[in-house]
Amino acid sequence: MSDEQPATEIGHEEFDPNGTLALILIYFAILVVMWVFMYFVEFLGNELTVIG
Amino acid sequence: MDIHSYEKIWLVLAVLLIAGFVSTVTYGATAVGVQMIDDDGGTIDANALDEDPRFGNPRVEQVGENHYAAYVVAQQFIFRPDPITVPANSTVTFYVTSPDVIHGFEVVGTNANTMVVPGQVSKLTVTVEEPREYGILCNEYCGNGHHTMEGKLIVQPEDEYAQGGSTDG
Amino acid sequence: MAEALDAGAPSFRDRFPDEAAVVRAALLSSFIALTLGAVFGIIQGLHRTNVLRVLDSQFYYTILTAHGVLMVVSFTIFFLVGLFTWATVRSLERPLEDIRYTWAWYGLMVVGTLMAVVAILGGFVPSVDISADVLFTFYAPLQAHPLFYGGLAIFVIGTWLAGADWFWSWYNWKQAHPDERIPLQAFMVLTTMLMWYIATIGIAIAVVGFLLPWSLGLIEQVNPLLTRTLFWFWGHPVVYFWLMPAYLLWYTVLPSLAGGRLFSDPLARVVFVLFLLLSTPVGIHHQYVDPGIAEGFKMIAMTNTMFLLLPSLLTAFTVVASMEHGARQRGGTGLFGWLRALPWRDPAFTGMTLAGLMFAAGGFSGMINAGMNINYLIHNTLWVPGHFHLTVGTAVALTFMAATYWLWPRLTNRQLYSRPIALGQVVLWFVGMALMSNAMHVMGLFGVPRRTAEPQYQGFDFVASFGSITELRIQLALGATLLFVSTLLFAANIALSSWTPTVSGHGHRLPDPLSGPGDSPVVLDNLKLWFGIGMVLVVLAYTLPLASIVQDSGLFGRGIDAYPAMIETPVLLEGSPLSLAEPLASKVSAMLSGVIS
Numbered sequence: 001m002s003d004e005q006p007a008t009e010i011g012h013e014e015f016d017p018n019g020t021l022a023l024i025l026i027y028f029a030i031l032v033v034m035w036v037f038m039y040f041v042e043f044l045g046n047e048l049t050v051i052g
Numbered sequence: 053m054d055i056h057s058y059e060k061i062w063l064v065l066a067v068l069l070i071a072g073f074v075s076t077v078t079y080g081a082t083a084v085g086v087q088m089i090d091d092d093g094g095t096i097d098a099n100a101l102d103e104d105p106r107f108g109n110p111r112v113e114q115v116g117e118n119h120y121a122a123y124v125v126a127q128q129f130i131f132r133p134d135p136i137t138v139p140a141n142s143t144v145t146f147y148v149t150s151p152d153v154i155h156g157f158e159v160v161g162t163n164a165n166t167m168v169v170p171g172q173v174s175k176l177t178v179t180v181e182e183p184r185e186y187g188i189l190c191n192e193y194c195g196n197g198h199h200t201m202e203g204k205l206i207v208q209p210e211d212e213y214a215q216g217g218s219t220d221g
Numbered sequence: 222m223a224e225a226l227d228a229g230a231p232s233f234r235d236r237f238p239d240e241a242a243v244v245r246a247a248l249l250s251s252f253i254a255l256t257l258g259a260v261f262g263i264i265q266g267l268h269r270t271n272v273l274r275v276l277d278s279q280f281y282y283t284i285l286t287a288h289g290v291l292m293v294v295s296f297t298i299f300f301l302v303g304l305f306t307w308a309t310v311r312s313l314e315r316p317l318e319d320i321r322y323t324w325a326w327y328g329l330m331v332v333g334t335l336m337a338v339v340a341i342l343g344g345f346v347p348s349v350d351i352s353a354d355v356l357f358t359f360y361a362p363l364q365a366h367p368l369f370y371g372g373l374a375i376f377v378i379g380t381w382l383a384g385a386d387w388f389w390s391w392y393n394w395k396q397a398h399p400d401e402r403i404p405l406q407a408f409m410v411l412t413t414m415l416m417w418y419i420a421t422i423g424i425a426i427a428v429v430g431f432l433l434p435w436s437l438g439l440i441e442q443v444n445p446l447l448t449r450t451l452f453w454f455w456g457h458p459v460v461y462f463w464l465m466p467a468y469l470l471w472y473t474v475l476p477s478l479a480g481g482r483l484f485s486d487p488l489a490r491v492v493f494v495l496f497l498l499l500s501t502p503v504g505i506h507h508q509y510v511d512p513g514i515a516e517g518f519k520m521i522a523m524t525n526t527m528f529l530l531l532p533s534l535l536t537a538f539t540v541v542a543s544m545e546h547g548a549r550q551r552g553g554t555g556l557f558g559w560l561r562a563l564p565w566r567d568p569a570f571t572g573m574t575l576a577g578l579m580f581a582a583g584g585f586s587g588m589i590n591a592g593m594n595i596n597y598l599i600h601n602t603l604w605v606p607g608h609f610h611l612t613v614g615t616a617v618a619l620t621f622m623a624a625t626y627w628l629w630p631r632l633t634n635r636q637l638y639s640r641p642i643a644l645g646q647v648v649l650w651f652v653g654m655a656l657m658s659n660a661m662h663v664m665g666l667f668g669v670p671r672r673t674a675e676p677q678y679q680g681f682d683f684v685a686s687f688g689s690i691t692e693l694r695i696q697l698a699l700g701a702t703l704l705f706v707s708t709l710l711f712a713a714n715i716a717l718s719s720w721t722p723t724v725s726g727h728g729h730r731l732p733d734p735l736s737g738p739g740d741s742p743v744v745l746d747n748l749k750l751w752f753g754i755g756m757v758l759v760v761l762a763y764t765l766p767l768a769s770i771v772q773d774s775g776l777f778g779r780g781i782d783a784y785p786a787m788i789e790t791p792v793l794l795e796g797s798p799l800s801l802a803e804p805l806a807s808k809v810s811a812m813l814s815g816v817i818s
Binding site: 069089 | 279285354356363487509510514515519520527530531534535538592593594595600602667670671672675676678684769784
C-alpha cells in the first residue's frame, strides 16, 4: 500500500502547512456564508416563528 | 506548548465562529423575540384530559382583543380539533398535549414545531397573517399508524371567521 | 524514521496472536451488524420514497428500529472495542492482562446484542408477544419487551468491562514506565472510555432504574419527559463514542498512509481531553422544543454545544496538515497541487479522506442543529437523518471500512482480496451518501418528517421552493441503493479475504509525530483531573433540569399508561416468508416466556 519511502523528509522546523491554511480559510468562508443564509433567509424568513 | 502559528490563527477563527453562532442565536432570542418551548405550559394529568376545561373540548377561542387560544390534543393517530381554524392577522397561542404517547406537532413549511409529551403542555404563540391553509403532521414516531397522523390549520379571512365562528373537534 | 516503513516487520497477528483473535471477532461482529443493518436500510429507503414497498407500512418501524440499533449500537461499538484492543496492545506494546476476561466481556456484548435483536425481530411476527417497535430512542410510554431493555443493559455492561480491561493494561504499563507520557493511542482509548463512563450514567438510570422494571411490570408508570431526558444525557455523548475511534484513526494512522507524520501529538491530546469534558453536558440540545424544560437550561446546553465544535474544528486542521506533510514528502508542490501527490489509489487512504471531507459538510448541519432557536426549522424533519448519515454514516462508518482495508491484513496475515474493488467501494459510498444525504437535508427544509413510513399525506402537499419533491425522493432512493451495493462490496471483499494467500512481514511501525508528546504539558495526562472536571460540568448541566422535571411531574409521571409497541393485527403480504416464521416463533416465544416468568 503506502509502505514506500518518502521522496524527501521534512522535519518539524521546515514545515508550514500553507495548503492546509488555504483550504481551511475557504471552509471558514463557506461556513459563514451558509450560516448567514440558513439563519436569516431560511429560518427568520420562514412563517409562524414562535414568539411566545 | 508548541502550537504552529497557522494553527493558532485557526484556533482564533474557530472561537470567533463559535462566538458568531452564539451571538446570532442570541440576536434571534432577543431582538427578534424568538422564544423556545419551555415549562410555561405547565403539567397535566395525562389520564384525565377529558376533565380538563381546555382539553376536554379541544377548540379555538378568543382570549384577547386579537388573540386566540387553540387547545389541541395530539393522540394516536389524529389531532383534535381538525381542522384548527383561526382568523387572519391575529395572534394565536397553541396549547398542545397528549393523552397517550409522545407526538410531534409540526405546521408544515413553517417554524411552528414542538414535541408533545403526555403529562406536559406545550405552549407556543405565533402571529398568523394572510388567509391560507397549512398542513399539520406528527413528526415523532407514535405507533404503527404514525404516518397517517395529520391535521390542518386554516387561517380564514377575518369576516368569514366572524360569521362562521370557531370550529371545534 | 526510516524503519517505520520497513516491509518485513512482524504483523500484529505475529506479535500478539491471542489479542488478534479477539480483535478479529469484534470486527466480524461489527461487519455482520453493518450488513444486516444495510438490508434494512435499503428497504426503508425504497419504502418511504414510495419507490418500492415490499411490506406493510406497520413493519417499517420494526425495520427502522433494527436499522438504528444494528448500525449505531452494534456496528459502531463492536468496531470500537476491536479497534481499541488493537490500539491499546500495540501502543503499550504489551499483551492483554487476562485473555479470558477479554473474551468474557466480548461474550457479554454478544449476548446483549442477541437479546435486543431477538426482541426487535419479534416485531415481524405479530402472533408472538415479543417486540420492540420503539426505535433506537425507545421513548416511553412506547414500551418494548424486557428482552430489549435487558439486552441493551448487558451490552453496555460489556463495554464497561472492556474499558476496565484497557485501564488494567495501562495501570500495569505505568508501573513499568513510571515517568513516561501515555502513548498517544492508549491515551485516546482511556479518555474515550472515561467519557463513556460519564455518558452511560444517564442511560443506565433510564433503563435499569425505570424502563426495564416497568416493562417487567415491577413499576406501573414512568415519567416520559424524565426518561427522555436521561436518554439524551447519553444520546449526545454516544456520538463521540462513535467519532473518537475514527479520530484515533485519522490522527494516528492516516498521516502515515499519506506518507507523512502527525502534525501535533499535543493538540491531539487536547482534543480528546475536550471531548471528555464537553461531550455530556450538552444533551438538552436534542430537546430544544420539549415542554417542561426551562429556556435557560436550553441556553446553557447550547453554549456548551457550541464549544464542543472546537475539538472537531482543531482536528480538521491537524489532520489536513498531517496529510499535507505526507504529500510534500512525496514530492507534492504548490498551494493546492500537493493534493495530487497523495496516494489516491490506496482505498484506506481515499476512504478515510472522503470520510473526513464529508464530515466537513456534516459538521455544518450539526452547527445548525446546535443553534437553539433555528432548531424550530429542522427538528424531527428529514434534515436530521441527513445530518447523521454524513457524520456517523460516513465520517465514522466509511473511516471504519477504509481502516479495515489497512488493518485486516495485519490481523490475519492475509492479503486483501481486491484493492480495486475496495477503492470502488469507498468512492461509491461517498457518491451514494452525497445523493441521499443532500436529498434528506433539502426535503427536511421543506418540512418532510423523519421516522415516517409514508410521508405522503392526504390533506396537503409538501412545497419545494426549488426542485421537486418527486425528484428528491428518487435521489434519496438512488443514493440508498448505491450505499447498499457499496456495503455488499465491502462485506464480500472482507469475506473473500479469508482465502487469499498469506503474507508475512506486513507489520508497519507508525512514524513519530512532528511535534511529540514531550512538547505538551504533563497535566494533559492527568486523567483523574479531567474526569473530575467532566463530572462537575455534567452535574452543573443536569442537576437543575432533572430536579425540575421530577418536581413538576413526579419521578413516575402523572397518569401515564404504558403503550406496548407492537403490531396488533397481522397484515402480511401474500406469500411472505414471514408467514412461515410464525409457528416457529410461537414456540420460541413460549419457551422464552417460560424462562422469564
